[in-house]
Amino acid sequence: MELRLYDTLRREKRPFTPLDPARVRMYVCGPTVYDFAHIGNARPVIVFDVLFRLLRHLYGAANVAYVRNITDVDDKINARAAEEHPNLPLNEAIRIVTEKTERQFHEDVDALGCLRPTVEPRATEHIAEMKTLIERLVAAGHAYVAEDHVLFAVASMPDYGRLAKRSLDEMTAGARVEVAPYKRDPMDFVLWKPSKLGEPSWPSPSGIAAPGRPGWHIECSAMSWKHLGETFDIHGGGVDLVFPHHENEIAQSRCSFKTPVMANYWMHNGFLQVEGEKMSKSLGNFVTINEELDSWGGSVLRFNMLKTHYRQPIDWTQAGLKESGREISRWAEAIQHDLEVDESGRDAIVEALADDLNTPEAITRLRGFYRNRDFAALSAGMRFFGISIGVESIQGRKHKRLYVEPGQYTITGQPVLLKVIRDDGSVVEIDKDSKQKIEQLVDARNAARKAKNFNEADRIRDELHAMDIELEDNKDGTTTWKVKR
RNA sequence: GGCCACGUGGCGGAGUGGUUACGCAACGGUCUGCAAAACCGUGUACCCCGGUUCAAUUCCGGGCGUGGCCUCCA
Numbered sequence: 127m128e129l130r131l132y133d134t135l136r137r138e139k140r141p142f143t144p145l146d147p148a149r150v151r152m153y154v155c156g157p158t159v160y161d162f163a164h165i166g167n168a169r170p171v172i173v174f175d176v177l178f179r180l181l182r183h184l185y186g187a188a189n190v191a192y193v194r195n196i197t198d199v200d201d202k203i204n205a206r207a208a209e210e211h212p213n214l215p216l217n218e219a220i221r222i223v224t225e226k227t228e229r230q231f232h233e234d235v236d237a238l239g240c241l242r243p244t245v246e247p248r249a250t251e252h253i254a255e256m257k258t259l260i261e262r263l264v265a266a267g268h269a270y271v272a273e274d275h276v277l278f279a280v281a282s283m284p285d286y287g288r289l290a291k292r293s294l295d296e297m298t299a300g301a302r303v304e305v306a307p308y309k310r311d312p313m314d315f316v317l318w319k320p321s322k323l324g325e326p327s328w329p330s331p332s333g334i335a336a337p338g339r340p341g342w343h344i345e346c347s348a349m350s351w352k353h354l355g356e357t358f359d360i361h362g363g364g365v366d367l368v369f370p371h372h373e374n375e376i377a378q379s380r381c382s383f384k385t386p387v388m389a390n391y392w393m394h395n396g397f398l399q400v401e402g403e404k405m406s407k408s409l410g411n412f413v414t415i416n417e418e419l420d421s422w423g424g425s426v427l428r429f430n431m432l433k434t435h436y437r438q439p440i441d442w443t444q445a446g447l448k449e450s451g452r453e454i455s456r457w458a459e460a461i462q463h464d465l466e467v468d469e470s471g472r473d474a475i476v477e478a479l480a481d482d483l484n485t486p487e488a489i490t491r492l493r494g495f496y497r498n499r500d501f502a503a504l505s506a507g508m509r510f511f512g513i514s515i516g517v518e519s520i521q522g523r524k525h526k527r528l529y530v531e532p533g534q535y536t537i538t539g540q541p542v543l544l545k546v547i548r549d550d551g552s553v554v555e556i557d558k559d560s561k562q563k564i565e566q567l568v569d570a571r572n573a574a575r576k577a578k579n580f581n582e583a584d585r586i587r588d589e590l591h592a593m594d595i596e597l598e599d600n601k602d603g604t605t606t607w608k609v610k611r
Numbered sequence: 612g613g614c615c616a617c618g619u620g621g622c623g624g625a626g627u628g629g630u631u632a633c634g635c636a637a638c639g640g641u642c643u644g645c646a647a648a649a650c651c652g653u654g655u656a657c658c659c660c661g662g663u664u665c666a667a668u669u670c671c672g673g674g675c676g677u678g679g680c681c682u683c684c685a
Contacts, residue, residue: 155685163685170685202683290680292614297681342683364685365616371684396616397679404678433624433634439617439678446623449635486625490633497633580644587646598647606648 129184129480131360132437134368134392135289139482142391144359150181150190151358153350153389155367156246158197159227160206162414163234165427165442166364166398166405172428173395173436173483174362175240175512180479183510193353194243195346196231198224198250199326199339216324234415237424239512239519247349249340250326255348256340257331259382260317264332268381269317272308274336276318281311283377289392290369315374316341343374350388351379361389368394395436401443413442418522425519426451428512432485451520457496458515461505471495471503472510485511564595568605571597 129142144150154174157163163171174192181190203220211219232242260276263269268282280286280294287293297313320338321327327337350358356379363372372392379388400411418427430450434440474495478488488511495504508515571586587597590607598606 157685158683166685168685200683290614292681296613365679366685368615369680370682395685398685399678435625437616438624441623443623445635449623453634484625486633490625493633575644578644584645596647599643599645600648601643608647 127184127477127480129180130482131391131393132482133390134394135387137291142359144185145357145390147185148189150185150360151354152178152181152190152192152360152362153346153354153358154192154194154243154361155346155363155371156194156196157227157231158200158202159224159231160200160203161227162416163231164405165400165413165415165418168235168238168415168427169398169431169436169440170362170364170395171235171240172238172431174393175238176432176479176483176485177360177362177393178241178243179510179512180476180483183476184480191245191354192243193245193247193350195349196228196246196248197345198228198248199345200342204325217326220326230416234419237419237519238415239424239428239514241512245353247353249345249349252345252348252352253328253340255352256318256344257328259344259348259351259378260331262382263317263378266381266384268377270310271332271334272310274320274330274334274338275308275316276332276334277309277314278317278374278377278381279310280313280315280377283381286313286377287373289373289376292369315343315370317344317378343371344378346371346375347378347382347388350375351383356383357385357387358389360391360393362393362395365394365397396434396439399439399441402441405442418447421522422447422451423454423518423520423522425513425515426454429454429489432511433489435486436483454513454515455520457492457504457508458520460496460499461501461508461515467506467509468500468502469506471500471506474503475507475510560593564590564593564607568597568607572605 130139131142132139152174154170157167171194174194178190178192181192198220203223204216207216207219207223211222214222236242260269263278264271264276267279269276269278271277287297294311294313318330318332318334318338318340320330320334320336325339327339330336330338350361361372361375376388380386399405400413403409403411405411405413415427422430426447430442430447431440433446433450471492474491475488478484478491481487488507492504492507492511495501495507513519567586567590571583571590574580574582574586590597595607598608600606
């Protein structure tokens with residue numbers, strides 16, 4: 127099976143050939159840990175998890191290295207720490223914020239069905255590597271010291287801008303960058319900068335006396351080097367990172383190591399909007415993964431994300447989630463009756479994904495298995511896709527949307543009381559007493575039906591209907607009830 | 612202003628130089644005491660204008676629209 131991937135650098139889809147099949151190497155830009163991750167952050171995490179699973183399948187789980195960094199040094203972190211813990215020393219406050227956020231991030235992405243990367247390096251643990259790179263760049267004439275900063279000289283790299291497809295002239299023309307007097311070129315970017323008093327700081331490289339801290343881009347060059355080498359196979363992230371972040375990573379790494387490439391395949395997921403609008407705190411439509419997990423199970427969120435090809439823009443809507451939830455619930459109910467696994471289901475998914483992660487096509491194939499009642503294949507395919515069907519993966523933490531079967535009083539073995547948020551937003555809660563009453567009425571109706579007293583049976587149906595309960599008479603003679611949508 | 616994407620049926624969303632994507636919703640039917648569920652079936656879409664071609668939704672050019680980047684941002 128040939129894997130084909132789209133490479134942003136060349137703007138084309140082409141066969142994937144790893145540098146070393148015994149060690150396939152992928153680096154993805156991870157979170158800056160200062161706040162809950164939002165649903166837009168979830169996109170690359172999910173997309174590259176799918177790629178990770180695919181690579182593990184094709185090359186062997188032990189032969190794939192997936193590095194996703196954790197950025198724990200950043201102005202936003204400092205600001206958040208000072209705000210939340212004004213009475214603590216800044217560095218201690220920072221540690222509290224970053225540890226808490228990191229834990230939260232892991233909980234969130236675990237719930238989304240994502241495997242942990244092979245390595246999750248922290249920026250603050252790679253200061254030494256960053257300084258080594260910086261000193262190399264200065265020594266080679268690609269960077270210079272100015273007013274306790276170290277800056278990368280973009281003019282020293284002939285094809286700077288190739289990833290973003292824009293020339294230095296174009297960029298300088300529309301320059302809205304900070305005009306720092308010590309920059310040789312307006313596009314030069316910071317590798318190292320002095321720390322203010324109280325801020326995290328480390329001894330500076332390149333003979334700078336004042337303590338300082340790294341610029342934003344250098345950490346990824348340092349960590350990918352440390353854990354994957356001077357060049358590696360795949361580098362991923364969101365499209366918004368193409369410029370300047372990835373462009374600058376390329377500049378740093380290639381000029382440090384004198385290599386023609388940093389990574390052979392650059393992959394970027396598309397942007398996400400919420401209900402047709404850009405997600406922003408000012409618009410009040412900022413959606414965190416954590417909040418979404420209250421309303422929808424991780425599998426629903428994951429499925430909803432993968433319904434759209436990773437390079438396409440995606441509009442994240444409640445209507446779409448509702449549709450996804452309905453479809454996944456049906457599959458989950460079907461699979462419960464069939465615990466066997468047919469690996470041909472997995473192979474069909476692998477085949478679809480091998481074409482530049484064509485997840486919509488993979489889902490189309492899963493739908494085919496469902497339609498043909500090939501639940502063993504469906505089960506295998508979903509498993510490969512990372513979609514699990516436990517109650518907690520299907521339902522949100524707060525809302526219970528599946529029906530219970532009377533008499534069993536369970537959803538897949540878990541005792542549960544129902545709380546349903548209906549389509550119109552109203553809430554129906556089923557407690558022990560109302561459940562008992564419902565079941566009494568159901569029994570009474572079935573007795574009436576048995577006696578062919580259909581007027582009475584219909585009257586009871588209406589009575590339950592008024593309580594927002596709908597009945598379904600199953601083929602096997604049982605009656606199921608559920609809360610009206 | 613510069614650069615980069617995207618624009619498919621009511622909605623979501625693949626794909627293709629000429630043949631039904633698929634799913635949701637809708638409608639029709641089967642089944643059912645009723646109803647629901649389930650199952651079967653129906654729908655002929657590809658922003659606009661040019662060009663290339665025997666043939667374009669699919670390639671090329673232009674326009675319009677939306678979004679992203681150029682400043683922290685997945």
